[in-house]
Amino acid sequence: MKNYNLLTKQELQNEYSLVKSEYEKYKAQGLKLDLSRGKPNSDQLDISLPLLAESRPREKCFSVSGFDCRNYGVLDGIPEMKKLFADMLGIKEEYIAVGGNSSLQLMYDALARAMLFGVVGSERPWCKEEGLKWICVTPGYDRHFKITETLGFELLSVPMTSDGPDMDMVEQLVCDPKVKGIWCVPKYSNPTGNTYSDETVRRLAKMECAAPDFRIMWDNAYAVHDLGEEGDKLLNIFDEAEKYGTLDRIFYFTSTSKITFPGAGVAMMAASPKNLKQILTYMGVQTIGYDKLNQLRHTSYFSDGEAVHKHMMLLAELIGEKFDITLSALDELDGLGIAEWTKPRGGYFVSLNVMPGCAKRVFELMKEAGVTLTSVGATFPYGIDPRDENLRIAPTYPTNDELKVATAILTLAVRLAALEKLLK
Amino acid sequence: MKNYNLLTKQELQNEYSLVKSEYEKYKAQGLKLDLSRGKPNSDQLDISLPLLAESRPREKCFSVSGFDCRNYGVLDGIPEMKKLFADMLGIKEEYIAVGGNSSLQLMYDALARAMLFGVVGSERPWCKEEGLKWICVTPGYDRHFKITETLGFELLSVPMTSDGPDMDMVEQLVCDPKVKGIWCVPKYSNPTGNTYSDETVRRLAKMECAAPDFRIMWDNAYAVHDLGEEGDKLLNIFDEAEKYGTLDRIFYFTSTSKITFPGAGVAMMAASPKNLKQILTYMGVQTIGYDKLNQLRHTSYFSDGEAVHKHMMLLAELIGEKFDITLSALDELDGLGIAEWTKPRGGYFVSLNVMPGCAKRVFELMKEAGVTLTSVGATFPYGIDPRDENLRIAPTYPTNDELKVATAILTLAVRLAALEKLLK
Numbered sequence: 001m002k003n004y005n006l007l008t009k010q011e012l013q014n015e016y017s018l019v020k021s022e023y024e025k026y027k028a029q030g031l032k033l034d035l036s037r038g039k040p041n042s043d044q045l046d047i048s049l050p051l052l053a054e055s056r057p058r059e060k061c062f063s064v065s066g067f068d069c070r071n072y073g074v075l076d077g078i079p080e081m082k083k084l085f086a087d088m089l090g091i092k093e094e095y096i097a098v099g100g101n102s103s104l105q106l107m108y109d110a111l112a113r114a115m116l117f118g119v120v121g122s123e124r125p126w127c128k129e130e131g132l133k134w135i136c137v138t139p140g141y142d143r144h145f146k147i148t149e150t151l152g153f154e155l156l157s158v159p160m161t162s163d164g165p166d167m168d169m170v171e172q173l174v175c176d177p178k179v180k181g182i183w184c185v186p187k188y189s190n191p192t193g194n195t196y197s198d199e200t201v202r203r204l205a206k207m208e209c210a211a212p213d214f215r216i217m218w219d220n221a222y223a224v225h226d227l228g229e230e231g232d233k234l235l236n237i238f239d240e241a242e243k244y245g246t247l248d249r250i251f252y253f254t255s256t257s258k259i260t261f262p263g264a265g266v267a268m269m270a271a272s273p274k275n276l277k278q279i280l281t282y283m284g285v286q287t288i289g290y291d292k293l294n295q296l297r298h299t300s301y302f303s304d305g306e307a308v309h310k311h312m313m314l315l316a317e318l319i320g321e322k323f324d325i326t327l328s329a330l331d332e333l334d335g336l337g338i339a340e341w342t343k344p345r346g347g348y349f350v351s352l353n354v355m356p357g358c359a360k361r362v363f364e365l366m367k368e369a370g371v372t373l374t375s376v377g378a379t380f381p382y383g384i385d386p387r388d389e390n391l392r393i394a395p396t397y398p399t400n401d402e403l404k405v406a407t408a409i410l411t412l413a414v415r416l417a418a419l420e421k422l423l424k
Numbered sequence: 425m426k427n428y429n430l431l432t433k434q435e436l437q438n439e440y441s442l443v444k445s446e447y448e449k450y451k452a453q454g455l456k457l458d459l460s461r462g463k464p465n466s467d468q469l470d471i472s473l474p475l476l477a478e479s480r481p482r483e484k485c486f487s488v489s490g491f492d493c494r495n496y497g498v499l500d501g502i503p504e505m506k507k508l509f510a511d512m513l514g515i516k517e518e519y520i521a522v523g524g525n526s527s528l529q530l531m532y533d534a535l536a537r538a539m540l541f542g543v544v545g546s547e548r549p550w551c552k553e554e555g556l557k558w559i560c561v562t563p564g565y566d567r568h569f570k571i572t573e574t575l576g577f578e579l580l581s582v583p584m585t586s587d588g589p590d591m592d593m594v595e596q597l598v599c600d601p602k603v604k605g606i607w608c609v610p611k612y613s614n615p616t617g618n619t620y621s622d623e624t625v626r627r628l629a630k631m632e633c634a635a636p637d638f639r640i641m642w643d644n645a646y647a648v649h650d651l652g653e654e655g656d657k658l659l660n661i662f663d664e665a666e667k668y669g670t671l672d673r674i675f676y677f678t679s680t681s682k683i684t685f686p687g688a689g690v691a692m693m694a695a696s697p698k699n700l701k702q703i704l705t706y707m708g709v710q711t712i713g714y715d716k717l718n719q720l721r722h723t724s725y726f727s728d729g730e731a732v733h734k735h736m737m738l739l740a741e742l743i744g745e746k747f748d749i750t751l752s753a754l755d756e757l758d759g760l761g762i763a764e765w766t767k768p769r770g771g772y773f774v775s776l777n778v779m780p781g782c783a784k785r786v787f788e789l790m791k792e793a794g795v796t797l798t799s800v801g802a803t804f805p806y807g808i809d810p811r812d813e814n815l816r817i818a819p820t821y822p823t824n825d826e827l828k829v830a831t832a833i834l835t836l837a838v839r840l841a842a843l844e845k846l847l848k
Contacts, residue, residue, distance in 0.1 A: 037496075042482070045494045052480035052717070058470055070469045070685040072461075100524050101715045108710040112536055116551065116575065127540065127551045143712075150709045151540065261494040264717040285574045286532040288567075291525045291715065293476070293688040 031370035069292035087305035135182035139379030155381035164196030188222035191392035193344025195232035205240035329407030455794035493716035511729035559606035563803030579805035588620030612646035615816035617768025619656035629664035753831030
């Protein structure tokens, strides 16, 4: 197809009529589809049903440490769960504290503690300082941004590149002692799906931060979420930070939410021994311990990191089909000069940039045709996309048939919005 | 036996020799027993094993609302879990938000939010105020006190009476606007085991508080933990607060920790609709939702409040024996004039007051004989019992045989410590 930017007005009008009539056919169907939710559908969850199949008599309620997992105690998690996470992620067991079902909660709690008590290296609780700022890589994860916005930080946008955050900009921003940290989804980033380059990881570990208590919130949510055997490789940031003496800078998170069950997985936080000691002191005031039976459920099912990988390959078959459907549909836009999108090798999202100024219009057109997209701007601080161009496509939740229809409509809406703009 | 305070020096010396020799016999056995831990033993946990016996195929993973409980979402809990809590406690479903496995965490989080953002009625976040104070009923629950101590409150002690906190003193303290709240375990209080009288509950609901954002942390941890059909009755504080227009004052908590599994139960918070709206706004920044599969496990097993009651009567048989053993042993101290103790109709603890100045010595004597008691002072703010007289006896964790030996040694240690003091 021909680049829209090179068409004559008449050609544009012809194309508009054509696309519009196709779009109207879908609209007339009164559909109700959803491309907005970064959550698995029930078929994917069924893969993990064996975790719930097993009856658990008394003798299966004990940890390798001999502890009765039904009872109180073991604040930082049972040893076999730490071992599993360590094996999955290639990090040290002694850095790990196992949490409840939500890594988001561990992240919020980590920053709430920083506000109330400070972190290792802080001169005072962060709530006693004024004008604090936080770096947000954009487009990024709305729930990250919301945490730091709610805690009162000024959010600073740094653009995502194919190698990760624009590091020149990050290195400049961290010269300001008011800048206390940065949100990172380093592998299969939400929503762009790309992975930080080795050089980016190294520069994050190495950079000079004016704040003595700067923190990298390293949300490795998609650590093992490859769509095939050939996944992206992410450098181990702990190894790099150790080299540069910045180990305390790293707050590392992940969970099994998108491995087993989003609502009933196991989350974890990893940090340097010094950090962990401070964290567990306060965590021990907050709770006696997280759900160890659910940890046991996971370690009974997954013997090691390799078992997790095999399980992820089963999920990849299902999710891979959805990515394929989405990317095939987007191929319709190839060469039109009105959109760019990512082709991730893992994770949960495809990031679609439409013609600047057109994202909201695409959202509207989709809504009118009965397809819900993630709100435009959700991937930016304060919910505002300054160029009104980014759409986060979440292909996992609909069925394949629904997805085929929804993405077909999407390409029509993207074309229609561009044509409207060009014809203005 | 004769009151020690009426004995001659010679009689005291004879008694000392007698008790000392009995104590030494136990000491020689090299025992290792524990009366310190307010946690159930494995036999009690076995009563709840049916919750873990059931395999959960896909069709059993859905809430009555049609929601897939394996997935993300449903921040405030599935409807059937709210209904179960409402039925158990006689409170309104619409006041309830279901949490994770820990009510302590819900309490910490509630106060951490108050510090960071304030509560309904606050003029500013509490962390922006100086010199805040908090009322602690003593003896009380060490983990409560630790939360407010850690958050920077000055802790004010108010003595527990047989009717609950000394309300004259509470009513006076709340005239200070710096006093932001009070910790309450209103039924089978930890550690005294007594229940607040109707009048106490009414006065708490009715009292004039200078702080516009005063909060009663109503930890109804032992709401259904009667040791027999004839349990204590606690007035519904929400009903009272409604009468006096102080509904926003109440933050209500409970959990199934000591109903099913301490490490894997379900916790909840209840509050007025106005409070709940503010709470859920921030909770929704902290997490996408708590573990709904564990909620389903509980509601699959407990059809209603009556089912919970029947289950508690099974537990009461086991725990009742332990209370009987403990109280029979303490009968040995009857009439000696050296100790007083509570005889609770439910809960988890017996509170023992020994001769003033003797509690630490009893702790030492027990330790030397191989029995761990809860640290002296743990039931008081900052861990200091000003009269050095209170001991919290936790009878549930040891086996019956262990408990018989441990409580026999306890009565000897109490007598020995008193005799040492009287002979000085």
